[in-house]
Amino acid sequence: MEYLMQGFGVSISFGGVQAVKDVDFEVRDGEIFGIIGPNGAGKTTLLNGISGLVPLSGGEIHFRGKRISGVKKPHQITRLGIGRTFQVTRPFEGLTVRENVAVGAVFGRPRGGRKADVHEVVEAAMRFVGNADKRDALVPDLPVAQRKRVELARALAIEPKLLLLDEVMAGLNQKEIEVVMDMVRRIRERGTTVILIEHIMKVVMGLCDRIMVLNYGERLCCDEPDVVCRNDDVICAYLGQRFTQKRRNGGATSGA
Ligand SMILES: Nc1ncnc2c1ncn2[C@@H]1O[C@H](COP(=O)(O)OP(=O)(O)OP(=O)(O)O)[C@@H](O)[C@H]1O
Ligand SMILES: [Mg+2]
Structure with missing residues (x-):
């Protein structure tokens, strides 16, 4: 299968801080692909790497089977059909x-x-x-x-053929969120693939076909929403070790 976008071992560093660490990802044509993770996990940095605003310190990003990272400037990446919003x-x-x-x-x-x-x-x-x-x-x-x-x-x-959305719903009220969620669905129906960074779980779960979870710059997992939200590593990253142990021991899991 040829993917619309693929990342191979993507790393991005700022001085001593490795914000994205050796992340592989693949985005299918026509899907809504979510990226979630705690604050500072490297989500925006990865988007900046895709759009050419920051250089990769390792790995490659390909769009439609061709390498874009390190060979295309941000405006050239935009003109290939990769649009974005800013957080x-x-x-x-x-x-x-x-x-x-x-x-x-x-x-x-x-x-x-x-x-x-x-x-x-x-x-x-x-x-x-x-x-x-x-x-x-x-x-x-x-x-x-x-x-x-x-x-x-x-x-x-x-x-755009691929649209990168960085927290477009942050700061909106419930009604406004519903309106924008509907827009994202219609954007995809028009044939545009979407990569969506979002903290609001209802949005992520309701919109995304697949979700990649980043934590401290690393890929924790990538799967369909119902699988991701049951993943112990993900629960641990969000809620801490104690919660995961409680869950393993058969403790309360509501709210996970
Ligand atoms: N230009 C920069 N220079 C130095 N460090 C940076 C820079 N941009 C990001 N970082 C660091 O890289 C890490 C990842 O930041 P990033 O903004 O990608 O996280 P994020 O997952 O988008 O977080 P949030 O959910 O808060 O938006 C953080 O430790 C941040 O401080
Ligand atoms: Mg961010």
Whole structure:
């Protein structure tokens, strides 16, 4: 089987800190692939490695069977069809919502896209995330939920084959989370593969086909949601050794 993306022994270091350690992963075409793990586990760093923002200190990342790590720059990786959002939103602050989304459509598509349809692509992306009515607002003036939607629209405007979402639902209320979960489902239905980093378990379990768990930069396991949430190493990473022992001894497991 050919995977859409594969990581082979991916390592990423910052000085003495090895944030990602020898991680293998494979993402299938059309799936929603979750990455979870405690704070500081290396999730965002791995995403940064995929999008070329930080160099790998070891290993390789391949997209559609070709190596991208170490050979493609971030803008070239974007133009291959890999879009992303940032955990801390990164709008172009002096630009309006529409202009921010246009940056994706103009610069992020292969060969800059066809100029004539930029308007249509931008409008479609804003309509999809439901912020077309905010088109002329400056992004810093918007509340967090709206800023996240601008990130998402900008990433969609590159017309990605693979979309990397870094905690797009953090800071949203219950209703807003449901809306964004539905968007992610529709994005996948349109044929875009999604890699999703998320702390909210309901989101991860409800959306992902498979989940990879990172802990201290290492891959703990990678499997379907119901298998992952029963894995002792995962429970231990989240809840501590004592809880796992209690579980093995037949103690209470509710809430795991
Ligand atoms: N630019 C950097 N320079 C130095 N250390 C860094 C840098 N970026 C991340 N790290 C370190 O790498 C480790 C992994 O961080 P990362 O942000 O990838 O974790 P994360 O899993 O995304 O966590 P969170 O759930 O809190 O977002 C942490 O120890 C962090 O302090
Ligand atoms: Mg992070």
